[in-house]
Every structure is written in structure tokens, then in C-alpha cells.
Amino acid sequence: MAEVTSGIMRETRPPDRVSNPHLKDSEIDPALADQQTYSSLLRSLDLARDDQFLFHKDKDGNIFVSRGRREKGKPVLAKDVLQERFNEAYELSLGKPELIDQNLVKIRGEVALERKAIEDAKRELRKKAREKYAPHSRRDKDQVEEWYQTALTGGQFQAFEDQVRKKQLIINVLAGKSQALKGKQERDKAVAEYKKYLKTDQNPSASQLSNFIRDQRVRREALGPQAADLERQRKAGEILGRIAERRRTVSGELELRLRGLGFELGRVLDAIRRRPGQALAAAIVTAVTLGTLAYAATRPILPSEVAKLIHQLRTQGIVMRSATPEPLPTLIPAKPTEVPPKPTEPAKIAEAKPTAIPPTVTRVPISTAVPTRTAVPASPTVAPTEQLSPTATRPPATATREPQPTAVPTKTETTGVALAEADKKTKEAVMAATEAYPGIEGVRKLKIPKPEALVAQSENLFFDDNHAVNIVEFDFNWTNGTKDAATRAKYYDAYAQGVYEGLKAVYDVNSHMTVILEPGHQSNAPIPPSSWKGPRIADTGSGVTLANGTSVSERKYNMETAKALAKKLHELAPNWTVAVTVDDSGFDVVPLGFYDGKMYYIDNPDVFVPLRFAENQVPGKKVRLALHYNGAANDDEAVNRRGGDIIPPATGNYRDESMRLAKSLITQLQAAVRKIEPGYEVRLYDGDEPDNQYLITESHTDQRADVVALKFDSLRNKLNRRIVLANQPGGYFYDKKHNQPVQSASSRP
């Protein structure tokens, strides 16, 4: 390892973001970025300490840790295991996401096993302690505890747990890398494919589109068993990860409860496990069975025919999922506030078009000459495709435009859809699928815009990320999560007011901008052992205990927070598009969300084509804010320490802008929240933990690079209005050259 480490460092010593996290991108050789990332990881692992620990694997491949140089079989040095991991990670980082995925599964499995090994070993230690000092008296109990704690803090467990935690960092980085590479590969493929069609025919026939879809399917199917195998491993890894996450939360709470009662968790569990026939264990069996069956009963049973249709949809096109969100009883009124689309368009638009756009799309003329297919998000409360908004796109310059009034604006114009027959089948499939899922209010095919609609976008369609400010992470004072709903609502209002004022101080409130709220990220950092005296790792993913004693995961509060903020921000700044990404499930999916009082879920990677298209239609600044609670459950220290922490990205194209925004947010958030909590403090973290923060931020940035989230209202009332009306009198199109929407001169009334 030393050779590898030093080798890498010799190569990467020039402008090094690890040693200087404030370097701008332009000052770093991009070719060295990966090496620097992994150099940083190598250093963070502090490998020198690993010599004293040994893993060994049993015949089933389980990995254990033990002390001493030799054990039965062939012990594997932790150092060697990590060396192997890094070699693989480094090699794989050069562009093979599927291999990174394999590696991820392996590391995740190891981490799960190692955590179990730690718990088993602790139990064993406790047992030994009891045997050594039979707990006949209070004094003996103290001796047991002292012996046990000494063994725990003597080095091996602490360091091993630390090592497992650091492995989690590797997982985060690799997963982010994998996601980014996959996104890039998909982008490249799609760009190539679309360009091919754009070049060959700007108005492709139905058969060409069919061929395109078929090619895509064949390519996916060609991945075959390998893809299926990876997918299965990924699922198993996800499940294990969620079990581990939940167990960390409940273990922490349980240990504290039991400690307060003078009992110890391992001993109590031993008591249950010693006698599998014991009545409590039997009760657990019953509850597991009943609970599982109850769970199974809540799951929609997938009829095979519907499954086939869904599969067909997912491989041929895009299935959009929609669902009613988790209720926010006291935060959002039952009926979402409808903010009527205002005629206040971006300043540039106003200049271009003195007459405001009508607030609603009524009697919209639509060209029959250029039938189009445009991304139209589904509303869960509106029934199927017939009611989707009419769509159209900017026509080729030479296209003839014959306005044709639309009788009812909300009625879908399906005329002109090239694949009419395919659409019919799709519609039937969608309806069948919807019927099979009573809990689903709408499943629709999101239509891919016709290639000609992409002509205007051409080169920058897929690559223009340059108008998005990178994440500014804001960690709320998580103790608010323990308060009642009314109090939480006050905080949300204050936060939203602060965010609004903070953004307003940096950007023009009247201009259009997209604020993407990311509820948070799932942390896999373990809760430190109770003996841990160092700083706590406070992060999302752990639990919150409400005032009424109910335990919930912070993720739920993060979503609640994001949704409440989205709503309030939307009220404060109706010109802005406020979007919420719908999940914080880590790096394995790229979720997308629209906010209009309801949430929409899309999980098909194909969707990026129309959505990237869509995003480019909405001009103006994009700001991504990662907003979430941070904190470890029952951690008084963390509660007292934390107010709101703002962490701008340590790197990235928009670091300077993010810093300006962060500083503005500090002032404004603090002022807003102090109105309800006088002592509230917001702090700026800027590279105080360069390695860790850099890595986490980096992986987030990588992951989110492809995340596009737009508010449904925006799509319907702003975006669609521009795209849909592009080829109509008074319509707009997107001027790539000047990076703004402009009104078509030829179509002005």
C-alpha cells in the first residue's frame, strides 16, 4: 500500500485539492481528479493502524476480525483487504460503472458482516467479563463493566469501528462515481442516437421512431444475465443497508434505555436467544409472521399480464409514477394553495414580449403541421392521457404553421402523435396497470419529444449544466423534529423566510430561477459506541424521538421540511420554480420530483432525455439546496451544539457563487429563526473537515449532476406555455445563442 500511496501522491502532487480544498476547478488538472480523490481516501484510512488487526474469512466467505498475527486458516490483513479495495476502486474509477457496482456490493456486504462481527465480539466480551467476575454483587457488576469498557476502548474495537465507518466513505464515493459514469454513458449514447436522427431526418417517420425504441430495447436486453445479476446484488445490498441503518438507530436507543435501567443489551438479547422456545421469542415469531403477512397484504399483487405490460412500457418508453405524498397534516392545507400563474415572466421575456402571457392556456392554437410529443408530467388527480395538456414544440424554421384553435385547453390533443397505434396500446396498458394498482392515481407514459423539437437545442441540450449552482448544504437544528407539528410549522416558515431572503440578497427576486430542494442524504455512518468520547458523527438517517415518544426516521422529517419549504417559497416567490427531489435514498437511483402540493416519482433513467429537454426550456439560475436535519438520536451534545450549519461545496464551478449564497443565508436564516428562537445560530462550515466533507460533497455533486427536478406548475404553466406555444402566435422558443426564451417574431400577433 505504501508504494501505491506514494506512487499516486507523486503523480498527483501538483495542484491538489486534498491539501488545498479551496482550489478552483480551473486550477486542477482534470486528469488527476480521480487520483486525488482516492489519494485522499487512502490518507483518510490511516492504514498504519491496521497492522494490529486481522480479519479472517470462514469457509462461507464471512469476514471476521481477530487479534494476533495468526489464526486458523489464512488470516487476511485488514491492510491487504483495503489495499485490494483501493486498487480495484482506483482501477474501476477509470470508467467501468458496472464493475464499480460489483465492488460496491462486495464492500457493502463486508461492512454489514463486519458490523455484525463487532456486535458478536462485543457479546462475547461481555460473556467473558461475566465469567471472570460473576455478578453476585454490585461491586462485581462494576468490575464487569470496567473490564468490558476497557476492552472496548482498548483500541481494537474503536479502531475497527472507525475503519468500518471509513469504508462507508468509500462506498459513498464509489456509488457517486458509478452513478455519474452511468449518467455520462447514457447521455453519450442518447446524444449519439438522437444526433443520428437529427442528421438523417428532422421529421422522422413513425417507423424510424419505432426502430429507435426497438434498438434501445435490444441494447438493454443484450446486457442480459449480467445486468440481472448486478441488479439482484444491488437490491440485496440495498436491503442490507436499510437493515443496518435501522438497526443502528434502534440499537442506540435501546442501549440508552437499558443502560438507564442498569441492564446491558447483549445480555438481554442473550437471554432471549439462549432459549429459542422461550415464550417471548415465540411471540416475536408470531409477530414476525403476522407482520410480514400484513405487509404482504398491503403490497399490490402484480398480475403477470400487467407485469409484462409494465415491463414493455419501461423498456420501450417511460413510465411515470405518481402518488399521493405522505400527509403533512398541519403544515399544508388540505387543498394546496393554487398560485395562479402570473404574467410576470423573466425580465428578458417581458422585454421581448410587452403583452403578458395569458395566465391560463385557453383556446390555444396548435399546429397540425408539426405534431409533437413533449414531456408532460402527469397529475395524480387528473385522469389519463386524454387530459394531458396540449403540447407542441418549436417547429423547424421551414415548417408551415397553421394555427388551429383548441376547443378545450385541458383536453389532450393526441392528434399528430406519430405512433398512434403504439400510443393506443400504451394507453390501454397504462389504464390496465392503473386499474391493477388501486393506490396509484395515475400511471402514464411520459412522451418523448420528437427529434425535431430537439433541433433548437442541438449541442447544449445534454451538456449545459453551467447554469446550476452547486449544492449549499443546510443542516437544520434537528431538535425541531422533536417538537409538535404546529411548532415545526413555525420553524419551517422561519427557515423558508430565511432562505427566501438569503436568495433574494444574491439574486434578483423578479427573475426566474429554479430552487431545487434536496431533502438530504442517507448517511450510513454508524452511531458511535457509547464509550466514544470524541465528536459525534451527526448526520441524516438516524432517528428522531418525538415529544409523544414516537420514533421516526429523520428522512421523514427531511421530506416534511422540504415540502413545507417548497410550499412557503412558492408563496413568497411565485416567479421561482421550486422543486423537491423526492428521495434521499443514496446513490442508486436518480429520483426526480415536481412539487405542486403533491409529489411525482419518476425512476426511469430514460426520462432524462425529455427532462433535460424540459429543463433547458426554463431559463434562469438554478440553485440546488440540500436541506436536512442532522443529528444522532438522543445525542444531547449534538442537540446543544447544532443550530444550522451551512456547508457550501468545497469544490465546483460555482463555489464562489455558493459561498456568496451561503454567507447571505447565514445572515438571513439567523435573523428569521431568531424571531422564534432568540439564541439560534447558523454557522458556516468551509473546509473544516476537508477530507470528509470534500468527499461527501463531491459524491453528492456527482450524483446530482444529472438530477433535474422541475415544479409541476412550472412545467404546466411556464415551461409548457413556452414550449407548447412556441409554434403559435404569441409563442416562445428558446434562444440557445442568447440563453433565453424569446418570442417568435414571425408569430407575434
Next chain:
Amino acid sequence: MRYVNQDIIKQLNLDQFSEEERKKIIDELEDLLEKEALDFILSKLSDEDSKKFLELLEGTVDKAALDFVKQKVPNFEEELKKRFTEVIKDVFGERTPGLSDLGK
């Protein structure tokens, strides 16, 4: 696999995984459920009752702890079942109620 039977494996769709993966998941799940059960019980009992329960659990009378809990916690098994349902949903990805199986 102390608790989980074949029916549950099917119900949880665990039969899609390899034997090794399945064993890992089940082992980890059982460990989690034991802790969830304990946490649930202790959250329902007063400190005094909790101590009594734990002492009974470590004692030698087989049904004493369970009887005690049943006596102190109304609808114990029903409530525990609800807690487990929540855990299983959380673990098996029912983040979007009613949706997670779509197309999988």
C-alpha cells in the same frame, strides 16, 4: 434463520436472491427485529415495569416475561405486529406506499 419460515421468504420476495444473500438478509433482519421488539416493549413499560420485565426475561420461568408484557401492554401482539409491519416496509423499500412494486 431462527424465526423466518419459507412462507415469509416468499412473501418478502427473498427467493429472488441467492441462498447466501438470503441468509445474510434474514440473519440481519432477525437481529433487527429482536431489537425492535425489545425497544417496543420497553417503550410501553414504565421504568419499574421495564426492570421487572428484564428480570423475568433473564429468569428461568419460560412464559413469565411474556405474560407480564401481555398484562401490561394492551393488544401486545397486535401492536408488535404493527411495529414489525412498519419495519418490514421500511427495510423492503415500501417508501412509496403502494408503488414500490410497480414494474419491478
